Amino acid sequence: MGSEDKAATMFNTTFVRPEKFYLSGFSNIPHITYYYVFLCFVYIMTVLGNGFLLSVISLVKTLHTYMIVFNMALTDLCASTALIPKLLDTFLFDRRYIVYEACLSYMFFVLFFASVQSWTLVTMAYDRLIAICFPLRYHSFVTETSITAILIFVWIFLVSVIATMVGLLNRLSFCSSLVVNSLFCEHGPVYRLACNDTSLNYKFSVSLVVIIVIIPLLFVVVTYVCIFIALSRTTSREERLRALKTCISHLILVAIFFLPFVGTSITVWTSYIHANVRMINSTLTHTIPSLLNPIIYALKTEEVINAIKKLCKRNLLSIMRPQTKFNSKRVGGGAPEGGTKTRNKEHREPGQKQKAVAQGWEKHARTTKQFKEFGFTMSYDNETDQEAGWVASDEDRSPLEAGRVASSEDRAILGFGHMAGNGNSRETW
Structure with missing residues (x-):
């Protein structure tokens, strides 16, 4: 067959798109319903914690400059909302079939908000770097305009990347199994069901891991190397401890978010990982950081705590104030x-x-x-x-x-x- 015939054959190929996918979920795990109840509890606490934090930042004028914390709370709230309610509806009520278009939308929002969470931690690292290494220039570099511009660029860039990767699934033909071995529409388990060439999808999935895991993690590591070098030149021990205290909460968030991603990726590429283990790790990686972020970072910040006390005091004053x-x-x-x-x-x-x-x-x-x-x-x-x-x-x-x-x-x-x-x-x- 000549090159022209091959081109004509490829042009005339019809992509097979299924009407629905079937989410398999866990296999052979007794009493798995308790795990779904646990995820429901995690979601409720996530909504309460992040919703409370968003309300405090909105009501207290002195916290209006906390654009990074506000973005973090909003992203955490959206990330949990994108994943957990649909997951509970699928498995608690045994509605495991999901429409093809709904599956792609599900995948897009879960991946997008996870990516924004990653780069929000990078923005926080940048804030710490300027505050500790260049304290006299902090208010020149870290302004409300500059932080807003960084966050808008992150959102637009990640929307374009995730939308392109999800859109490439439309060029695949799903002519065999339609069972997705996951709790939700993950990119890897979905594109591996295709019966035509998936090399481009594989390259994009690797690129996404680089964008949301490797590059942010390297930036955070380099940032803290610079911070530790700057602190080593500080003569005062109290100043070192005070500066490190502001970094501990951020480092905990980085560890909680990145270590499960890195561990799962290395295990998948180097050896075999059981599907149940992978699904548990994946769901916890997407949900636990959103639960802990407002507790570990925001509510450990002195300015936020003072703002909460001020709101409570103001409300108590309004209650106890005489009517006349x-x-x-x-x-x-x-x-x-x-x-x-x-x-x-x-x-x-x-x-x-x-x-x-x-x-x-x-x-x-x-x-x-x-x-x-x-x-x-x-x-x-x-x-x-x-x-x-x-x-x-x-x-x-x-x-x-x-x-x-x-x-x-x-x-x-x-x-x-x-x-x-x-x-x-x-x-x-």
């Missing part, structure tokens, strides 16, 4: 002769000021005691407290520093009445 707010020109009391009774310096009766101040101090002592029972100290946060006339003081702030001085024309009994001003003089009540 004092107005600066109308504070309580009945109606005076010929109109509303106002308590300014013309209408205030002798002894009423001292009585109101005593009540304010009593309320202040009672509320401070309640806050100490919750482990908080009084702090002055927002404009609502200003309107209510609240004074929050602690070891680092006095009423004078808080600037809570009432003017002689607009003078009220403060809820925690500490000071009042009269003209140019100030008197303590």
